Amino acid sequence: xxDRRHSRELAxxxxxxxEHGGSPEEALSLYADNFPAPARxxxxxxxxxxxxxxxxxEIDRLLGQASQRWRLERMPQVDRNIxxxxxxxxxxxxxxxxPKVAINEAVELAKRYGGGESPSFINxxxxxxxxxxxxxxxx
Numbered sequence: 001x002x003d004r005r006h007s008r009e010l011a012x013x014x015x016x017x018x019e020h021g022g023s024p025e026e027a028l029s030l031y032a033d034n035f036p037a038p039a040r041x042x043x044x045x046x047x048x049x050x051x052x053x054x055x056x057x058e059i060d061r062l063l064g065q066a067s068q069r070w071r072l073e074r075m076p077q078v079d080r081n082i083x084x085x086x087x088x089x090x091x092x093x094x095x096x097x098x099p100k101v102a103i104n105e106a107v108e109l110a111k112r113y114g115g116g117e118s119p120s121f122i123n124x125x126x127x128x129x130x131x132x133x134x135x136x137x138x139x
Contacts, residue, residue, distance in 0.1 A: 004097075007044035008085055008105055010037055012113065014049050015081040024053040052088045059087045066129035079118050082109045086126050091133060099130050 086106035089097040110118035
């Protein structure tokens, strides 16, 4: 498994923990204390978690628009956080991750951690987000 993919998995676990209480910094600290990871992975985990926290309201608004019939709070927590990861990488990572790569990585996370319908749901929401962002022609 590549470093970025592994970092995304760790970030997903931290984001899930945040949903159960605590700040991003507390969750990062608690996770690091209990599940040590190499520095090369941990740097990207921190970037993802802090970036998602910083842009959280906008990310949630954009995902709410892209998901149309699903309110974010009604989505399974794993799906919701996978979508947040991908949205951050697609729209707020200053081009570090091409949108199509972010979508593919999110679908792979959904296959591993989500429910049976998660991969297709994640793909549909992120395709809609990509189209709405105007990046579809650029990929």
